[in-house]
Amino acid sequence: MQTVRRYTPFFASATLMCVVLCIIYPHYQYYVDPDSTAYLTIARRYATGDYQRAINGYWSPWACWLTAGLMSTGLGAILSGVIVNAAGAVGLLFISQSFFLKFGITDKLQWLFNVTLALFLCYAVFDQSFDDLWECFFLLGSLRLMICEEFKRRPGLWVLYGLMGTLAYFAKAYSFPFFLLNTVCCVYFVVGGNVAQWLKISAVAIAVMLFGSHFWIVALHHKYGIWTTSTAGSLNMSWYLVGHPQWKEEIKLLLPPAYDNSPYYWEDPYFANGATPHFWSSWHLFGLQFLRGGLNVFKLFMSMIKLSVFFPFISIVLARFVMRQRSKSTAPAFTVALSFLLFPLGYLLINFESRYIWYILPLGMLATGLFIQNHLSQGKKTLAIVFPYLFAISFLICPAWRMGTMYNEGMHEYTIAQQLRTMNIHGSFTSLAKPGIEVQQIERLAYFSENQLYSNPQPANCSMKDVLSEMRRYHVRYFFAWGASEAPFTDERGDVFPEITKGSIPGLRVFQVN
Numbered sequence: 001m002q003t004v005r006r007y008t009p010f011f012a013s014a015t016l017m018c019v020v021l022c023i024i025y026p027h028y029q030y031y032v033d034p035d036s037t038a039y040l041t042i043a044r045r046y047a048t049g050d051y052q053r054a055i056n057g058y059w060s061p062w063a064c065w066l067t068a069g070l071m072s073t074g075l076g077a078i079l080s081g082v083i084v085n086a087a088g089a090v091g092l093l094f095i096s097q098s099f100f101l102k103f104g105i106t107d108k109l110q111w112l113f114n115v116t117l118a119l120f121l122c123y124a125v126f127d128q129s130f131d132d133l134w135e136c137f138f139l140l141g142s143l144r145l146m147i148c149e150e151f152k153r154r155p156g157l158w159v160l161y162g163l164m165g166t167l168a169y170f171a172k173a174y175s176f177p178f179f180l181l182n183t184v185c186c187v188y189f190v191v192g193g194n195v196a197q198w199l200k201i202s203a204v205a206i207a208v209m210l211f212g213s214h215f216w217i218v219a220l221h222h223k224y225g226i227w228t229t230s231t232a233g234s235l236n237m238s239w240y241l242v243g244h245p246q247w248k249e250e251i252k253l254l255l256p257p258a259y260d261n262s263p264y265y266w267e268d269p270y271f272a273n274g275a276t277p278h279f280w281s282s283w284h285l286f287g288l289q290f291l292r293g294g295l296n297v298f299k300l301f302m303s304m305i306k307l308s309v310f311f312p313f314i315s316i317v318l319a320r321f322v323m324r325q326r327s328k329s330t331a332p333a334f335t336v337a338l339s340f341l342l343f344p345l346g347y348l349l350i351n352f353e354s355r356y357i358w359y360i361l362p363l364g365m366l367a368t369g370l371f372i373q374n375h376l377s378q379g380k381k382t383l384a385i386v387f388p389y390l391f392a393i394s395f396l397i398c399p400a401w402r403m404g405t406m407y408n409e410g411m412h413e414y415t416i417a418q419q420l421r422t423m424n425i426h427g428s429f430t431s432l433a434k435p436g437i438e439v440q441q442i443e444r445l446a447y448f449s450e451n452q453l454y455s456n457p458q459p460a461n462c463s464m465k466d467v468l469s470e471m472r473r474y475h476v477r478y479f480f481a482w483g484a485s486e487a488p489f490t491d492e493r494g495d496v497f498p499e500i501t502k503g504s505i506p507g508l509r510v511f512q513v514n
Contacts, residue, residue: 009107010097013114014090020122021086028126028403029078030410030448034440035059037447038267039130040077043067053259056268057220057231062170063088063130082125088133088171089121095140096362102147102332105369109388113365116392120361123399126406128355131172136359138168139175143182143339147332151201152191158201162208169213173230174356177346179209182339189329189338224270231270233350238276240351241285241292245457248274253462254430254454254470263446264453279349289349299352300344306354307361308394314364315341317371333370336363354398361395410448412507413441417448419505428452429478429510430471432459442482451478464490471513481509489513 032040038059045054046068054064063084070080096117100110124133142164151157165183168175183202191197213229221227228234239245247255251272258268265272279289304311318337325334340363347356368391376384420426429451433442439455446453454476456467468491471479479489479497488496489511497511 006101007094007097009100009110009114010094012111013118014093016115017089017093017118017121018086020119021082021125024122024126024403025079025082027408028406029082030408030414030444031126031406032078032410032444032447033128034266034443035128036081036130037263037443039064040067040081040447041263041267043071043081044077047071052223055219055223057224057228057270058235058268059232060131060170060172060230061216062134062167065170067130081130085125085130085133088137089125091137092121092133092140092362093117095137095144096365098144099140099336099362099366100369102144103366103370104373105366106373109369109372112388112392113369116395117362117365120395120399123403124355124358127399127402132355132358135168135172135175136361138164138171139178139182139359140362142168142179143186143336146186146190147335152197155204158204159208162205163212165205165209166212169209169229170216173232174346176213176229177233178343180206181345182342185342186335186338190335192330234276234278235269235273236350238278241279241289242277245269245273246275246277247272252470253458253466254456254474254476256454256474257428257452260452261450262452263450264443264455266443266455293348296348296350296352300347300357303352303354303357306398307357308364308391310368310391310394311360311364314367318367336366340364340367410444413445414448416505416508417445420449420451420510423501423504425449425478425500425510426451427477428454428474429480430454430456430467430476431480431482432456432462432467433480433482434459438482442480445480465492468492468513477513479511479513481511483507 038056042054042056042059042061043064045051046064055061056064063081066084066087067077067080070083071077075083093114097110097114100113105113121133142161145151145157145161145164148157151161161183165175165179168179183205187201187205188198191201217227217229220229220231224231235245251274255265255272257264258266258271262268277285279286301312304315318340322334322337322341325331325337340360343359344352344357372384372388376387426449429446430453431442433439433456435457443453443455445451454470454474456462464487467479468489470476481487481489488499488509490496491513497513499509500512501508501510503509
């Protein structure tokens, strides 16, 4: 009972989060971002037994498997995805409370941090479905195991630690290189520099992780013909370095869907991608990578600001702590601080978004809690009382703004999709939707209506004649004029194609190409 009582802040906060999610679900259920359209499509493939197409090197499988399991019981895809993501959020809350208890955070701060995390996760569940929250749960779980007092002496914990690494990799491919790096670096300090023990623990944990992961790696090799842990890292690194994807030579204008029943190419962009130059491909790109790295340092700073205005300062303090405390490197606080600093390193080669670094959010709260208890509480009482609340509120500023912009987003596209179904408009289509919000809306419409979008990545650099030529090449059936300002679609002689919606759908005119 004592253990249950210690986790009361977790239970209360998890309950609060679930209640809030149920209340706001009707207004956020249609927010399906481009990544979600891919994940939900893959989950449907697993649920319907289309396993060959479901195996995907760009999108990680863990949340897809769980979502498919719920879908097979009859639940809808979006509701299943939200439940799965909420389960990952509950796990993240639980492991965060475990860290707070391990380091003796006061009850008052435990309640404050748990409630803050719960409210933050209400936003996170809808903002980025699937991989990130589960990755954070498994990686934080493995870190929590590493700082257990018995970790150095119990091989069973090494095996469990490796299994957590496997699950983290299934949740998000970035976990594969980070788990290896985190293990090699942190375990060395955990065992106090004992090389024999360091090698033994690292070998067991990494071997277990690799054994658990190799089934998926073999499946990817069977599908793509290459040995890889994921196609996402290579593609993203190349795209961000060069500034844009390089499509296959046979692709002239329109990007065909990955499969004949895909919403659009984003379900598996590997099939549309051509050359993937990296920084080792030429001296020019090698130099460009340094510039990219500098830009990514700035993006890391901005991503931290989006989490909390205090996060850059927390990072600096922890970096100084690691440098000064190497003589006490076996302390759990040192291991946590080192892992905090190691996590963003891999993204320096690619890109940063705030969701990429959610792993360090509970660790930053933990570090700040220790600072408040050990230093701030000894100073001015007013500051010691006010600062924790200012710190907590700082985590909710960006989520509050995003929840405002996401409110009822996607409902318009969902309503239009139902109208298209009623009018029996089904098949392939393309559009000249502008990059940004319009493209996301048209991609969401493709998913909701179960039509196949032939994407046009450069609508401003092509003519109607070019689009029509590509439509005839791929036998695309419809042209969607998205927005009231878009001109009617005409054939080679300038005659307007039949508008089969006849003005019945505000903001959308559908022309059938014959």
